[in-house]
Amino acid sequence: MTSRNTILVTGATGNVGRRVTDRLLATGAVAVRALTRRAADAGLPGGVDVRQGDLADRAALESASEGVDAVFLMWPFHGAEPAGAVVDAVARHARRVVLLSSGAVRDGLAPERQPHPVGRSHAAVEQLVARSGLSWTRLRPSAFAANTLWWADQIRGGDVVRGAYGAAPMALLHEADIAEVAVRALTEDGHDGATYTLTGPEVLTQAEQVRVMADVLGRPLRWQELSHASARERLLADGGFPDAFVDPLLDGYAELLDAPRPALTDTVEKVTGAPARTFRAWVRDHRADFS
Numbered sequence: 198m199t200s201r202n203t204i205l206v207t208g209a210t211g212n213v214g215r216r217v218t219d220r221l222l223a224t225g226a227v228a229v230r231a232l233t234r235r236a237a238d239a240g241l242p243g244g245v246d247v248r249q250g251d252l253a254d255r256a257a258l259e260s261a262s263e264g265v266d267a268v269f270l271m272w273p274f275h276g277a278e279p280a281g282a283v284v285d286a287v288a289r290h291a292r293r294v295v296l297l298s299s300g301a302v303r304d305g306l307a308p309e310r311q312p313h314p315v316g317r318s319h320a321a322v323e324q325l326v327a328r329s330g331l332s333w334t335r336l337r338p339s340a341f342a343a344n345t346l347w348w349a350d351q352i353r354g355g356d357v358v359r360g361a362y363g364a365a366p367m368a369l370l371h372e373a374d375i376a377e378v379a380v381r382a383l384t385e386d387g388h389d390g391a392t393y394t395l396t397g398p399e400v401l402t403q404a405e406q407v408r409v410m411a412d413v414l415g416r417p418l419r420w421q422e423l424s425h426a427s428a429r430e431r432l433l434a435d436g437g438f439p440d441a442f443v444d445p446l447l448d449g450y451a452e453l454l455d456a457p458r459p460a461l462t463d464t465v466e467k468v469t470g471a472p473a474r475t476f477r478a479w480v481r482d483h484r485a486d487f488s
């Protein structure tokens with residue numbers, strides 16, 4: 198890619214998008230544009246061309262996409278309804294897209310046959326992107342280590358982390374690794390048509406995650422098991438947690454108990470040259486979020 202191409206980052210204030218934005222800026226080789234619904238307080242670094250707008254607002258997206266070469270596309274919606282218009286708008290301007298999809302997507306199944314609701318919407322967006330004529334790279338990450346930020350209030354307030362399915366195993370991923378893969382795919386050749394299944398380097402149950410946090414934070418933290426119903430009630434009462442995501446999340450955890458342990462991939466290392474970061478490293482990087 199020639200220097201000073203422009204890359205549009207959607208979801209630029211999110212866990213992954215913020216890292217993508219920072220890493221792209223750090224390359225010094227591209228101009229970075231960001232789309233956010235809250236341009237005034239997005240807290241993005243100077244040097245980013247910040248554009249106000251909703252991804253589903255066609256005029257805003259068209260305007261933000263003008264003159265861009267590549268787009269980092271994250272899908273913030275629970276369904277796929279606006280995806281056709283979004284992908285069309287991107288395809289009219291850019292030649293390359295890196296899609297933040299999900300490890301919940303099952304290969305070889307049409308979107309409507311995907312077993313998990315999260316997989317259903319991401320598979321639909323993947324399909325539209327594949328048919329758009331854009332060069333594309335799909336990232337299918339496993340569960341984000343950043344999901345443990347949902348426990349931050351509990352940890353700030355005491356030593357007990359309450360939740361359901363403490364034995365559910367996950368291969369948590371550091372958002373920095375997802376972003377690093379995304380930046381490679383946005384700025385280097387050789388990633389077109391690739392579907393990258395990304396995982397962290399280890400499998401930890403939720404209860405084990407709390408033990409790692411206790412160790413790193415130097416706190417006597419412990420997991421307390423809640424029933425599905427109590428955890429559901431708790432999450433629904435949490436104003437910061439999207440209600441539409443409560444059942445898919447808890448049902449997904451329940452399924453993890455019976456499923457084979459998550460398979461690990463070395464895709465992060467293959468693409469970036471460095472092994473995926475551990476959950477311990479993630480907690481160290483986020484110490485301040487829990488104190």
Ligand SMILES: NC(=O)c1ccc[n+]([C@@H]2O[C@H](COP(=O)([O-])OP(=O)(O)OC[C@H]3O[C@@H](n4cnc5c(N)ncnc54)[C@H](OP(=O)(O)O)[C@@H]3O)[C@@H](O)[C@H]2O)c1
Binds near residue numbers: 213214239252253298
């Ligand atoms: N969490 C997981 O374990 C996991 C695992 C696999 C895949 N994923 C996928 O990763 C994505 C989430 O990424 P993330 O954690 O980096 O995001 P995040 O931290 O949840 O942040 C959400 C981002 O979406 C933006 N956004 C929300 N609604 C928007 C709208 N209508 N128009 C434009 N922007 C909008 C927000 O921007 P503003 O508020 O600034 O507008 C913010 O930057 C989802 O697609 C999820 O399915 C997550």
